[in-house]
Amino acid sequence: MAPVIVPTTPFNDQKPGTSGLRKKVTVYSQPHYVANFIQSIFDVMSGSGDDGIQGQTVVVGGDGRFYNPEAIQIIVRMAAANGIGRLLIGRGGILSTPAASNVIRKYKAFGGIILSASHNQGGPDGDFGIKYNTGNGGPAPEKITDAIFKRTGEITEYRTVEAPDIDLDRLGASELEGMTVEIIDPVADYAELMESLFDFDQIRSLFRGGTQGGTQGKQFRMVFDALSAVTGPYATEILEKRLGAPAGTVLNGTPLPDFGGHHPDPNPVHAHDLVAAMTGPNPPDFGAASDGDGDRNMIMGPNLFITPSDSLALLAANAHLAPGYAGGLRGIARSMPTSRAADRVAAKLGIPGFETPTGWKFFGNLLDAGQATLCGEESAGTGSDHVREKDGLWAVLLWLNILAARNQPIGEIVRQHWRELGRDYYTRHDYEDIDTATADAMMADLRAALPTLPGTRIGDAEVKTADDFEYRDPIDGSISKRQGIRISFADGSRVVYRLSGTGTGGATLRVYMERYEPDPAKQDFDSQEALAGLIATADTVAGISKRTGRDKPSVIT
Ligand code: VG1
């Protein structure tokens, strides 16, 4: 049957942000909205001759949120009409973001379409998202997302076929208008990859009590909160089935289209079940959570929240204890607002440390070029060169491998690290859903003030440098401007301001604050207390409370 050509007109708001195009479900479910964006991806990737997407393998999967099945059926029909050779789809239309990255790489696919709005709320009034990943398994770089956006503004028609919905639940191959559709097990390939990186025997014996995980005389216990999102089946298979953790280790393990009404965002506010389990008189030895699409992680010890920035530094310092990293690391990359704890580890190991803009797409070139092995973001994203996305469960397994190998409680490992390299007190304050004009004006005024700030005093603090972060990719030379305002003070502390690029309502201002504390006697304070002075300074410099009328942030991590 010939493809059907459907006339359409452009939507003017299909500009991908930090990670794909995120919009409310009510926006995405408008007629032609998904189709226009998908056709724009296919048009941009069509190339000429052999270098285009036609005839190639493409991976499709999402985090299972509301509207996932409907969007996948639209994509399947359009892929057939656009001459895609083979689609690999996770069963039920589900693939975690890191699992999708792995499938793209393992099966040498041309690219992948990932459906997720990650940590954003789901459900009919929640958010949906679509992201294109290239053949390296990573999010498309800016030159491709810019081209896709340009195309969405010119589109006049899209191609589809008339065909019934395919059965997303039946494993195996079928054919649709000359295209092969293969439904694959979403967990199997990923679990195999994890087994190749970590010492599963050693972790198994940790759970069996063979080593004590530092909690002498009692069995090692952990909880993993999947937040009713995509990692539930992955965590249950790997932690409970393959590694022998007792049933019940995984909390909220069944993925729900609306995540049970919660934000699937692993931070101390939204991962409340995890925080409750890890707080109190007799908590488990180790706790973790992941986000909507499985690429983020949150790590806790007994009565201890480990910031993602510290987690990155500690994983880097100890990665050699896992078989996959026994040969050492090539380099460590962190996003600009992530604390400098990782840089101290890079310096100690004598390897390069890189500072990139926010968003995983900026790590791709460094990973592909073999210059960085571990990457991380303060927003609870950590990963390595095993895939080209951040990977929540991977981080949890690396931690488990380290705990099993060191046979020491996690709190002791963290404090020892601080004693040796110093502690970077760190916090992020988010002001969500503020008026867009107010947020833009605040950033514009900050930018305008940058040249005059160095040398001035704000309270006790003296500004040393102030700039708007500009990144030159060391591999392809591309330049990304206006990636966040950085203000450093004479005592080495730092404030960063940027606006979120993943929200769907109003603006979200993120303020990142950090201060280095080398003195072991001063490393055990609560971070909000330890940073109180800097928090006040950050408010004064930008006039946050005055301009927004908010007396406190919406979320503190
Ligand atoms: C946020 C985080 C960023 C992360 C991005 C996607 O972006 O800050 O570090 O890469 O989300 O993560 P923004 O622009 O809102 O600050 V995910 O897990 O939502 O794919």
Ligand code: CO
């Ligand atoms: Co995510």
